[in-house]
Amino acid sequence: MAIGVEPAALSEADLMRELGRLYITRMDTLRHGSDHALAEHTRRTAELEAEYIRRHPGREIHPERLRSGARARTLSS
Template sequence: MSQATDPRSNGVDPSRLDEDDLLRELNHLYTTRMDTLRHGSDNAFSEHTRRMNQYEAEYLRRKPAREIDPERLRAGARAR
């Protein structure tokens, strides 16, 4: 059984994923977030949060100069 499918593992290290796989995993985490919050055990929600933080940190490490939408800044919100 591979580390990615072994339920006892902590999953694949996000730094080992290529760009497409990292984005796919992030998308999956965001898709399952509400269901985990509403229906998962405390442990499941905690693990989901831990993994989401790992994947987001890896994305930010790779994209420190990512494009920031001015509408997502405080000044942009005030202008609306």
């Protein structure tokens, strides 16, 4: 059973707020939530992240977040 508003129905502000809240609560859910709570948290996070990517396919990708950027950081260290 899905819980929560369908991600596509959320406004941009609501989507960002929901994602932010999930990121804040992730560690607590991981450490102290039931298996079901963790599975639901993971499911909802995936739904909302997929919606964000759908809305922002051309989002800015920071060069250091790419594999080549990680290699450059390692080589310069």
